Amino acid sequence: MPRVSRFSVATSVVVALFAGLVYLFAWSSIFSVSTVTVSGAPTPDSQSEVIALVNIAPGEKLARVEPRAIATRIDSIDWVNSVDISRHWLSGHVEIAVTPRVPAAYFNGSTIDSTGKVFLLPGFAGANLPTVSAAHPKIGVAAIALFQSLPETFKSQVTSLSARDSSSFLLHLTIDGRDLRIAWGKNEKTALKIQVINALIALPENKNIKRIDISAPHAPIVK
Numbered sequence: 001m002p003r004v005s006r007f008s009v010a011t012s013v014v015v016a017l018f019a020g021l022v023y024l025f026a027w028s029s030i031f032s033v034s035t036v037t038v039s040g041a042p043t044p045d046s047q048s049e050v051i052a053l054v055n056i057a058p059g060e061k062l063a064r065v066e067p068r069a070i071a072t073r074i075d076s077i078d079w080v081n082s083v084d085i086s087r088h089w090l091s092g093h094v095e096i097a098v099t100p101r102v103p104a105a106y107f108n109g110s111t112i113d114s115t116g117k118v119f120l121l122p123g124f125a126g127a128n129l130p131t132v133s134a135a136h137p138k139i140g141v142a143a144i145a146l147f148q149s150l151p152e153t154f155k156s157q158v159t160s161l162s163a164r165d166s167s168s169f170l171l172h173l174t175i176d177g178r179d180l181r182i183a184w185g186k187n188e189k190t191a192l193k194i195q196v197i198n199a200l201i202a203l204p205e206n207k208n209i210k211r212i213d214i215s216a217p218h219a220p221i222v223k
Contacts, residue, residue, distance in 0.1 A: 033060045034092030042100050045123030050074060056094055062087050065094060074098065078119035104144045105132040105161075114148075116141040131160035142166040146187040154194050168215075175201060185215025192217045 036056050041047035053073050056065060067085040074083045079101050086095040101119055103111035106129055112118050116137040130147050134140040143161045146169055150158065160172040171182040182197065193214045200206050206222055213221040 031062045031089055032092055033058050033062055033065065033094055036094045036096070038096045038098065040098035040100060043121065043123030046079065046100070046121060049077065049122055050080075050096065050098060053077070054096060062089060062092060062094075070096075078117070079121045103127065103129060105130050105140070105147065107132045107134070107137070107140050112137060112140050112144070114141065114144055130158055133160070133162040135164070139163050139166055142187065143169060146184070149187065149190060151190075151194065179210070181211045183211070183213040183215055185213075189217055196220050 033056055035058065036051070036054065038047050038050050038054075041050055054070055056070075065087055067087065071083050071085055074080055074096070080098055081101045082099045084097045086097075087093075088095065100121070101113045101117055103121060103124065104114045105112055107118055110118050110120050111124065111129075112132065118137055118140075132140045132143045132147075134143060140163075143163045147155065147158060147161060157173045157175050158171055159174055162170045162172075167186045169184040169187065171184050173180045173182060178201075180201075184193065196214060196217050197212060197220075200209070200212060200220060200222055209222045211223040213223075
């Protein structure tokens with residue numbers, strides 16, 4: 001067989017194989033979506049939000065499922081920290097693994113994580129988190145840092161925190177059924193401040209106090 005003819009035959013075979021592969025992946029029903037699963041969404045409502053945004057139906061061609069485009073849409077959800085999408089060609093399974101942001105506190109009607117990202121998590125409610133009030137998420141993060149640094153026993157009594165700035169915190173506590181407001185001052189000398197608070201509360205003459213200013217722990221003020 002002439003050399004040119006052999007080249008033409010080889011080229012035709014390659015083109016035919018390529019066309020066959022294109023048909024197989026893009027048009028044939030062999031490589032199509034069989035199932036779609038979403039993992040990592042922390043609530044049923046948040047999972048439904050991801051599924052609706054993905055919009056992949058069983059029977060859709062796997063080759064037409066674009067992980068980057070889908071990831072971009074999911075990343076637009078404010079409670080999503082990251083997402084990973086996998087296509088399993090043999091099983092037809094599309095796996096969407098979401099890493100959610102973790103609420104650290106309720107903040108100005110929403111939730112906030114430890115990085116200062118404010119977001120709404122559908123279906124999230126009732127968690128044992130403090131309520132943080134601040135003019136700016138950065139100050140809210142400082143209040144969260146203070147809350148997380150507290151000993152567990154004391155922390156469990158804190159219902160909310162507010163802050164004008166990162167050196168002026170106000171804590172609301174419920175201790176033995178008593179509502180107290182604690183002017184904490186800076187996030188420092190935590191052990192000493194808690195020791196002084198407990199000592200003041202234990203005094204019989206302080207049974208009706210509503211406020212303790214502990215910003216200067218060696219010279220506390222009760223009201």
